[in-house]
Amino acid sequence: MKTRIPVLLLVFMAVLPAAEPASGKDALGSLRYEDFEKPKACKSCHTRIYQQWQQAMMSQAYTHHWDEIEYWDLAVPHAEKHPELKATVDGCNGCHAPLAYLAGDVPPPRPEENSRANESVSCDLCHSITAVDGQPVNFNWVSEPGRTKYGAKEGLESPHHITKFNDIYTVSEYCGSCHNEQNDFGIWVKSTQIEWEEGPYAEQGVPCFVCHMPKAPGRSAPMAEEGMVAQHVFLGAHNEAKLKSAIEVSIHPDEKVIPYDGTVTFQVELFNAKAGHKVPTGSVEDRIMWLDVRAVDANGKEYHLPVDKKGFEGEAYTIAADALAYRDMGIPLGREGFEGVQRDGVPAGNRIFRMPYFDEDGIMTIMQWNTHSLGVDYRIGPRETKLEHFTWEMPYDVAFGDVTVTARLNYQKLVKPVADFLEVPEDESEVILINEASTTIEVYD
């Protein structure tokens, strides 16, 4: 008797997944590469869309330099040393190389081998999605590749494929299936769609598409009717124009005219005017955005102004300091006694808008799969305004006359000391000026 139950269960387990297409981790190895058409097969008709996608990060999700470095130099060796991480590290491909994941080809061949894993988030992957299985997270979409391509429009006809409307293409949950991620320790290491859901844009019916796939007049294929076509540009942090002015910056003093031995307090207002989620979002463990305020007196002498402390819990992580972090990189790199690298790499005293990710020892990490807890969330929410103050006691050597004070909000995709340490190409850690503002005070005798 005892042995019969497991046998029956096994039979059920073998039968059940076949009845309904799998999603998320259950979909590993459930399909073949050949089930998907190559993006080139769409190019002849959807030429513009193809070219847009080629320039977008979507087509490079597996091949982009920093993805390759993090996956192959940190994640894969980490899972080799700690096999309990293997399923999660294989899962990187569920979002970055979904065809390889579905084909059970994990880890996939390296990018230079030019396998179909390189198609990254491809046309046919996206247009084979028929549902999202519950709350969107961890690539829990359902993919049913074949003759039918699904989309947001009704009643279209194509000589190459069957076209079907599916309402999943009209909601942010679709994007959230890859843009929300919860790791093995239950930590939400990516929550762009959740941030959107909790913000004003969800309420006002402005999904991700409106800002990331804007519509423009034209036709999507030569035989199509004129209409409004979704542009597959997916601009994000890798596009300077998209980042620039996402946050508005303004600055003013409490007094315009200050005695040479006086004190002035500047207030900086930072308004998230353009993003439908927090800034930074997505790869929050990598990103760093900071406010740098400098005064220049009548003699041209420059003074750096540190931000006033507010006194909230965890604030130390939001003010640049000379501190070490990212020690856990030593595990996959096989460096015994590794002390880590500089935590911030920006001038001490500057306010940093971030949410720190911590390893099990409570030290900051950029390895999201190794994150055991999150620190204070000091990012700028959609349509939120953050106020920062800079109290400045006139230095003894300040020149009389006008002093110009400038606030600059900078952004870096990958915190610089980590980028340098891992030899990630420069463009990933270039400093991007999001916005700046200036004000003038007068110092008198």
Ligand code: HEC
């Ligand atoms: C021979 C030309 C041709 C090829 C090749 C082709 N398509 Fe299409 N496709 C069309 C036409 C025509 C339409 C209808 C456009 C319209 O009327 O606006 C269309 C529409 C679509 C739509 C919109 C569906 C909807 O209901 O919103 C999707 C998605 C799509 N194609 C995906 C693909 C993908 C993915 C490939 C490659 C695997 C591909 N197509 C290859 C001609 C083609």
Ligand code: HEC
């Ligand atoms: C109101 C417009 C708007 C909406 C709605 C919106 N975004 Fe964004 N998104 C932006 C802007 C502006 C940026 C650039 C600033 C930044 O990086 O946060 C951006 C950046 C991003 C980035 C890059 C972030 C980074 O730092 O790497 C991702 C990924 C992204 N959006 C995904 C989404 C997803 C997914 C949704 C829907 C759940 C969405 N966005 C909704 C405007 C929007």
Ligand code: HEC
């Ligand atoms: C990340 C997923 C994703 C990828 C990758 C993607 N698409 Fe789309 N596509 C969408 C969504 C979502 C829509 C509907 C957007 C809307 O209507 O707001 C869409 C719309 C379309 C349409 C209809 C356009 C219109 O408005 O008439 C066509 C055609 C299409 N895609 C073809 C392609 C082709 C070809 C590729 C590859 C070169 C591709 N898509 C890559 C998600 C994707």
Ligand code: HEC
């Ligand atoms: C199959 C998974 C998947 C789906 C579905 C998906 N994305 Fe992405 N997306 C990714 C991955 C992976 C990246 C990161 C590419 C990289 O940098 O490696 C990305 C990158 C982006 C970026 C660029 C961020 C940057 O740093 O420049 C934007 C914007 C974005 N996605 C928006 C969307 C929107 C809007 C949708 C819904 C229409 C969507 N995504 C659906 C997986 C997905």
Ligand code: HEC
């Ligand atoms: C649930 C989907 C998902 C999973 C699983 C996932 N990623 Fe990502 N990853 C994304 C998305 C979406 C982005 C883009 C976010 C943004 O632009 O801020 C991204 C961004 C990145 C980036 C930054 C790319 C850049 O150029 O800035 C790296 C590196 C990366 N992922 C590596 C990994 C590794 C390694 C794993 C596995 C341990 C992994 N990802 C698992 C969805 C995922």
